[in-house]
Amino acid sequence: MSDPVVLAAWNNADWCDAVSRAHGAACRFEPGFWINGGDAPPFYPNLVTTDPDATDQQLTAIELLAEQPGRGIGIKDSFSRLDLSDIGLQPIFDADWLWLPPTAALAAGVADFGVAVVEAADELALWERAWGGMENGGRVFPPSLLDDERISFLALTREGRILAGAALNLSNGAIGISNVFLGGDEAALAALVEVARRRAPGLPVVGYESGDDRTPFHTLGFESIGTLRVWIRP
Structure with missing residues (x-):
């Protein structure tokens, strides 16, 4: 697996698998896609x-999901290859896959930021x-994710307050960075990415962003390497 976009897509599928399983979902990997x-x-x-290139298999699986009446579904088309409008889905956003080579130089992190790895449920x-x-206080990331050695949550703090x-x-072959929040300070991204690189020396850092959220990544040295599209049926 050497194609950067495929590496990024697999990394994201692994992340979706971990989060979904933490919620008790029964997930599996099939040739060409991951499915819950x-x-x-x-x-x-x-x-x-x-x-x-596995669009036929993907469409068959998506059509089976869409046959289940009265439930919402979401599809991440990692390569922007599918048209799902005929089966009742609508695109909600496009995004760029982002790639930072392991040898790329980074801007220096900000000295008065402390980056900690979250270790406890609270x-x-x-x-x-x-x-x-979530606005209603529901949890997206169950504490069981903290037991997965492949996953880390980074908190960038100042005076005891999480800013970013x-x-x-x-x-396999990459470390993903996602669910990034910067608290209005784009310099925080360098500190977070530096920690990611230390946790996976010699591997590229991958992720995806859309719109203006791509700008700090590009400034830091990330490359846009492909596009993805997310489809939903509410």
């Missing part, structure tokens, strides 16, 4: 495509509140 055939956690899809609750989470943060997940 049950209810998805908030903000997470039911299917992520992992092979740009700390994760505070992190999720700072991230933005990100989630990291390690997969």
Whole structure:
């Protein structure tokens, strides 16, 4: 697996799998896609495509999901290859896959930022509140995720207050950075990415963002390497 977009898509599928399983979902990987055939956690899809050439298999699986009446579904088309409008889905956003080579130089982190790894359930609750989470107080990231050695939640603090943060997940060939919040200070991203690189020396850092959220990543040295599209049926 050497294609950067495929690496990024697989990393994201691994992340979706971990979060969904933490919510008790029964998930599986099939040739060309990852799928959660049950209810998805908030903000997470039911299917992520992992092979740009497996569109027939992907469409068959999506059509089966869409046959279940009265339930919402979400599809992450990692390669922007699918048209799902004929089966009642609508696109809600496009985004760029982002890639930072392991040898790329970074701007220096900000010295008065302390980056900590979340270790306890109450700390994760505070992190999720700072991230933005759900308005009704429901949890997106169950504490069981803290037991997964592939996953880390980073909290960038000043005077004991979480100002910025990100989630990291390690997969085959890449480390992913997601759920990034910067508290209005784009310099915080460098500090978070530096920690990601220390946790996975020699691996690229991957993720995705859309719109203006891409700007601090590009400034830091990330490259846009492809596009994805998210479809939903509410």
